[in-house]
Amino acid sequence: MSILSKGKTKINKHSITRADNQEKILKAAREEFISQGYKGASVQSIADKVELPKANILYYFDNKEKLYLAVLEQTLDMWDKEIDHIDVNGDPKDAIEKFVAGKVRMSFKEPNASKIYALEIIQGSQHLKEYTRTYLRAWVREKAKIFQHWIDQGKMADIDPVKLIFLIWSSTQHYADFESQILTIMNRAEYEESDVIEVTEFLTDFILRGCKLK
Amino acid sequence: MSILSKGKTKINKHSITRADNQEKILKAAREEFISQGYKGASVQSIADKVELPKANILYYFDNKEKLYLAVLEQTLDMWDKEIDHIDVNGDPKDAIEKFVAGKVRMSFKEPNASKIYALEIIQGSQHLKEYTRTYLRAWVREKAKIFQHWIDQGKMADIDPVKLIFLIWSSTQHYADFESQILTIMNRAEYEESDVIEVTEFLTDFILRGCKLK
DNA sequence: GTCTATAACCAGATAGAC
DNA sequence: GTCTATCTGGTTATAGAC
Numbered sequence: 001m002s003i004l005s006k007g008k009t010k011i012n013k014h015s016i017t018r019a020d021n022q023e024k025i026l027k028a029a030r031e032e033f034i035s036q037g038y039k040g041a042s043v044q045s046i047a048d049k050v051e052l053p054k055a056n057i058l059y060y061f062d063n064k065e066k067l068y069l070a071v072l073e074q075t076l077d078m079w080d081k082e083i084d085h086i087d088v089n090g091d092p093k094d095a096i097e098k099f100v101a102g103k104v105r106m107s108f109k110e111p112n113a114s115k116i117y118a119l120e121i122i123q124g125s126q127h128l129k130e131y132t133r134t135y136l137r138a139w140v141r142e143k144a145k146i147f148q149h150w151i152d153q154g155k156m157a158d159i160d161p162v163k164l165i166f167l168i169w170s171s172t173q174h175y176a177d178f179e180s181q182i183l184t185i186m187n188r189a190e191y192e193e194s195d196v197i198e199v200t201e202f203l204t205d206f207i208l209r210g211c212k213l214k
Numbered sequence: 215m216s217i218l219s220k221g222k223t224k225i226n227k228h229s230i231t232r233a234d235n236q237e238k239i240l241k242a243a244r245e246e247f248i249s250q251g252y253k254g255a256s257v258q259s260i261a262d263k264v265e266l267p268k269a270n271i272l273y274y275f276d277n278k279e280k281l282y283l284a285v286l287e288q289t290l291d292m293w294d295k296e297i298d299h300i301d302v303n304g305d306p307k308d309a310i311e312k313f314v315a316g317k318v319r320m321s322f323k324e325p326n327a328s329k330i331y332a333l334e335i336i337q338g339s340q341h342l343k344e345y346t347r348t349y350l351r352a353w354v355r356e357k358a359k360i361f362q363h364w365i366d367q368g369k370m371a372d373i374d375p376v377k378l379i380f381l382i383w384s385s386t387q388h389y390a391d392f393e394s395q396i397l398t399i400m401n402r403a404e405y406e407e408s409d410v411i412e413v414t415e416f417l418t419d420f421i422l423r424g425c426k427l428k
Numbered sequence: 429g430t431c432t433a434t435a436a437c438c439a440g441a442t443a444g445a446c
Numbered sequence: 447g448t449c450t451a452t453c454t455g456g457t458t459a460t461a462g463a464c
């Protein structure tokens with residue numbers, strides 16, 4: 001079930017090709033919305049990419065705005081599945097290692113998920129205010145509480161847990177969002193598997209030290 | 215002189231009001247380009263904000279694309295002035311403290327400069343490829359060399375200097391780019407002066423520890 | 429359900445008066 | 447230099463054939 005809406009998806013004999021088409025459309029739409037922006041994205045151009053008539057796209061998703069919302073929703077669902085759960089019963093070193101590694105892997109494997117989300121937030125979170133106010137705020141407070149618990153037990157440095165979460169988010173997502181800049185600076189055409197490993201090692205190491213866990 | 219172009223600006227008796235108008239237009243345009251995206255931004259809406267006829271804006275900047283480029287250029291110039299110089303003769307602790315503090319101050323004082331830049335990079339750096347390939351790449355390599363020098367002297371932890379620079383960029387700019395998300399999560403309407411101080415303290419402290427400088 | 433053709437709209441750019 | 451009025455092109459969305 002989705003995070004943004006609670007609607008049910010009907011399954012009938014047509015739904016296989018339709019679901020298949022919808023997947024392809026969402027992927028193409030995400031690329032188009034990222035490179036051209038919301039207004040700059042044209043439904044025609046998305047239709048061309050998936051080789052379907054423009055009217056079909058609008059038939060599936062009603063209009064451009066709903067298509068964009070579907071892209072955002074799919075992104076949030078993807079993240080929700082992927083984000084490692086920080087368990088109060090574990091120890092902080094283990095939790096941070098898993099959290100950082102998960103976020104780095106996600107940034108390299110699905111950079112577009114991070115990008116479309118970043119674009120939306122930078123432009124003012126118009127479509128995600130409610131999601132942020134309810135779901136994300138609760139998530140941050142819950143995790144911050146766990147970190148604070150560990151701090152109170154003297155298990156890690158006495159630092160602001162919320163700022164720690166922001167630092168982990170930003171430093172990991174940077175490799176997705178600023179991909180084009182990083183590749184150009186390093187004079188490379190694309191990321192390699194070794195980059196994922198090196199960045200994970202660097203960030204876990206650095207952040208653990210910042211938390212006095214190493 | 216600007217980073218992107220090397221053109222000269224003529225100064226005559228009309229240039230005072232013209233320069234004044236251009237400043238206002240660029241500020242309004244930056245806001246419009248951020249909230250609406252490049253294609254979504256309308257010259258009419260920028261004209262309305264500065265209370266000038268649309269044709270005047272186009273007369274000043276020739277066309278929408280050149281106006282956007284002027285906004286980017288102004289942003290880069292602003293950053294260039296602001297970014298603290300890391301001096302090879304100084305010590306790493308001092309350099310990082312100044313660098314982090316400068317970036318945090320800039321993020322809180324001029325969030326829109328960071329936002330318009332982030333939007334451009336996330337969307338593929340189309341207009342900044344050349345700037346990144348030449349100017350920014352050289353800047354990163356030069357600073358990385360200085361860090362490496364300090365590492366070789368055993369003055370700080372043996373970590374990848376380029377990844378350290380990326381971490382400082384991302385963790386500081388996050389407070390500008392993700393402003394809307396951070397404020398919503400913390401249930402606040404806007405940043406306060408105390409936030410600048412707290413974030414600066416948190417980040418310098420954390421990063422210095424990551425570099426084994428504390 | 430699918431697709432073609434078209435309506436209705438809006439934006440950038442410019443011609444030309446002042 | 448400044449501004450009004452207009453042209454032109456491209457977009458979403460829909461009506462209606464298949």
